[in-house]
Amino acid sequence: MASQSSSSEKGKGKEKEKEKEEEEENEKSVEGVKEKVKKKGLGWMEWLRGWMYIIYEMLFQRISASHLQNPMPLPPINDLTCIVTGSTSGIGKEIARQLAESGAHIIMAVRNPKAANDLIKKWQEEWSGRGLPLNIEVMELDLLSLDSVVRFAEAWNARTGPLHVLINNAGIFSIGEPQKFSKDGNEEHMQVNHLAPALLSILLLPSLVRGSPSRIINVNSVMHYVGFVDTEDMNVVSGKRKYTSLVGYTSSKLAQVMFSSVLHKRLPAEAGISVVCVSPGIVQTNVARDLPKIVQAGYHLIPYFIFSAEEGSRSTLFAATDPQVPEYCEMLKADEWPVCAFISQDCRPTNPSEESHNLETSYKVWEKTLEMVGLPSDAVERLIEGEEVECKYGASQ
Numbered sequence: 042m043a044s045q046s047s048s049s050e051k052g053k054g055k056e057k058e059k060e061k062e063e064e065e066e067n068e069k070s071v072e073g074v075k076e077k078v079k080k081k082g083l084g085w086m087e088w089l090r091g092w093m094y095i096i097y098e099m100l101f102q103r104i105s106a107s108h109l110q111n112p113m114p115l116p117p118i119n120d121l122t123c124i125v126t127g128s129t130s131g132i133g134k135e136i137a138r139q140l141a142e143s144g145a146h147i148i149m150a151v152r153n154p155k156a157a158n159d160l161i162k163k164w165q166e167e168w169s170g171r172g173l174p175l176n177i178e179v180m181e182l183d184l185l186s187l188d189s190v191v192r193f194a195e196a197w198n199a200r201t202g203p204l205h206v207l208i209n210n211a212g213i214f215s216i217g218e219p220q221k222f223s224k225d226g227n228e229e230h231m232q233v234n235h236l237a238p239a240l241l242s243i244l245l246l247p248s249l250v251r252g253s254p255s256r257i258i259n260v261n262s263v264m265h266y267v268g269f270v271d272t273e274d275m276n277v278v279s280g281k282r283k284y285t286s287l288v289g290y291t292s293s294k295l296a297q298v299m300f301s302s303v304l305h306k307r308l309p310a311e312a313g314i315s316v317v318c319v320s321p322g323i324v325q326t327n328v329a330r331d332l333p334k335i336v337q338a339g340y341h342l343i344p345y346f347i348f349s350a351e352e353g354s355r356s357t358l359f360a361a362t363d364p365q366v367p368e369y370c371e372m373l374k375a376d377e378w379p380v381c382a383f384i385s386q387d388c389r390p391t392n393p394s395e396e397s398h399n400l401e402t403s404y405k406v407w408e409k410t411l412e413m414v415g416l417p418s419d420a421v422e423r424l425i426e427g428e429e430v431e432c433k434y435g436a437s438q
């Protein structure tokens with residue numbers, strides 16, 4: 042009897058253990074499902090925190106950046122060659138002018154070369170008598186065309202000179218406009234703000250290696266805090282999420298942070314290339330050109346809160362020239378930090394959004410981006426080794 046009862050107890054014990062195991066399995070799979078559900082969008086707490094961050098930046102950016110001079114004093118940088126995309130307007134125009142006045146060789150990479158040439162003429166006249174003529178030139182680049190990006194990179198790399206700083210500044214925020222697609226078939230915010238700059242950065246690696254220590258600076262935005270990237274639907278066409286220009290803009294900016302984080306990890310330390318994202322702050326520029334006239338008027342009425350383009354250029358100029366930035370990037374790399382360097386509008390390093398720390402998604406963004414811009418998955422490694430890499434896009438296709 043005693044042995045019977047002990048064996049039945051053992052049996053019950055085993056059953057209980059099995060039940061517990063099953064319960065744990067169920068809990069795990071429920072959590073797994075929750076995890077998958079969460080990945081379909083930001084949690085509402087995360088979303089709320091993101092908006093609070095944006096509002097805080099808008100209200101207090103001037104206070105938090107009050108330690109900075111305007112214009113930001115720059116060291117002599119006669120030995121630097123810098124490409125600045127979108128330098129015919131707003132923040133990019135200020136970045137190009139100030140870097141050129143500090144002695145750098147500037148390439149204005151723009152979609153409207155005439156506007157850039159007119160600006161150079163004006164800047165040379167204003168600068169006359171203050172030093173050597175500014176060393177600026179213009180090259181055509183339309184980020185709405187991946188062919189144009191490849192042509193630009195091929196033309197620049199063919200010079201076999203060094204590139205010290207690539208500033209991916211050009212960007213769009215077509216507020217309130219319906220969804221539009223590039224001729225390459227990508228949602229326009231995703232292409233101009235993320236895909237095309239990503240392709241440009243990778244194709245210019247041979248020149249950045251020649252210019253090493255060199256930097257890739259991405260003019261990002263505090264708006265990425267409310268962004269979410271669905272890697273199965275980067276162009277927001279599946280109907281799972283309703284498209285708005287805000288969704289288009291914030292997803293593209295988050296995708297840029299995530300892609301930059303993986304690029305930062307994949308570049309070998311010996312290549313000496315730092316990858317940095319920056320927030321310029323909330324800046325009064327042509328970015329608001331698509332806002333309704335009444336909202337634009339309101340926008341112009343709050344200059345106390347909103348930075349001028351000169352103020353908005355400071356974090357990028359800091360990231361491009363401060364000697365401590367490469368050390369900071371190296372430190373993040375050594376610590377295997379999940380995200381790349383992110384410099385805030387007050388020129389202080391800050392943590393990008395919670396979602397940008399999701400490494401699994403970052404790697405998916407990386408893979409998907411390479412696929413969408415027509416590059417092989419080992420493009421970075423091969424270019425760093427000095428090998429040729431074929432791109433689906435470009436003049437020769």
Ligand SMILES: NC(=O)c1ccc[n+]([C@@H]2O[C@H](COP(=O)([O-])OP(=O)(O)OC[C@H]3O[C@@H](n4cnc5c(N)ncnc54)[C@H](OP(=O)(O)O)[C@@H]3O)[C@@H](O)[C@H]2O)c1
Nearest residue numbers: 127129130131132183184185211212262323324326327328
């Ligand atoms: N202003 C803000 O509050 C703010 C806040 C956060 C982040 N940002 C970011 O800062 C960057 C600069 O924006 P901004 O405020 O200075 O705006 P902006 O005055 O509108 O300047 C944008 C620049 O990008 C260029 N661009 C647009 N589409 C292009 C294309 N397809 N190919 C090549 N160039 C193109 C524009 O060229 P055109 O001159 O020919 O139009 C312009 O030079 C953007 O990445 C933006 O997302 C701005």
